[in-house]
Amino acid sequence: MSNTAALQEEQPACQAACPLHVDVRKFMALVRAGDMAGARKILDRTLPLPTVLGRVCDHPCQPHCIRSPIDASLAIGGLERTVINATGPAAKPLSMPGKGKRAAVMGGDVSALTVAWDLGKKGYGVDVYLAGEAAAAIC
Numbered sequence: 001m002s003n004t005a006a007l008q009e010e011q012p013a014c015q016a017a018c019p020l021h022v023d024v025r026k027f028m029a030l031v032r033a034g035d036m037a038g039a040r041k042i043l044d045r046t047l048p049l050p051t052v053l054g055r056v057c058d059h060p061c062q063p064h065c066i067r068s069p070i071d072a073s074l075a076i077g078g079l080e081r082t083v084i085n086a087t088g089p090a091a092k093p094l095s096m097p098g099k100g101k102r103a104a105v106m107g108g109d110v111s112a113l114t115v116a117w118d119l120g121k122k123g124y125g126v127d128v129y130l131a132g133e134a135a136a137a138i139c
Contacts, residue, residue: 014061014076020053022046024061024076031079040087043080048117053110054084096123104129 010016014024023042030039040050047053059077067073102125105116116126 013064013066017064018061020046020048022061027083028074028076028079031083036083036086039079039083040090043083044090044093048114049110050090051084052113054080056110093117093121095121098125099123101125102127107131 011021012025015021018024023046027039027042030036030042043050043054057077057080059080061076062073065073065076099122103116103119105112105119105126105128108128108130112128116128119126
């Protein structure tokens with residue numbers, strides 16, 4: 001395999017820098033084409049809690065944008081927020097059939113809610129516990 005072929009198989013630096021590995025190239029191509037619904041599908045497919053993370057993402061991908069040395073990195077975080085705002089509520093994610101089991105998640109930060117989201121999609125009932133509060137069944 002040539003070096004060029006090996007490079008083409010690697011993720012772009014911006015996608016590799018994203019903790020959730022959003023396909024930034026495809027997302028940006030859809031935004032450029034005016035396909036906000038298509039761009040939203042990229043976010044929905046990749047992000048847990050897309051309407052939350054699409055707005056609060058601190059966009060660690062931007063410093064790795066290949067345009068940075070030329071003029072400025074693309075405003076990926078701003079475009080994610082724009083797409084989320086333009087497309088409204090997310091579609092209900094597909095979930096696996098219920099397993100008849102429950103899980104407890106401690107905390108209400110983004111990582112805890114992501115765990116609850118993932119477990120719910122996998123068919124588990126989820127109770128989220130916050131410090132000093134009763135359980136809240138979210139799934």
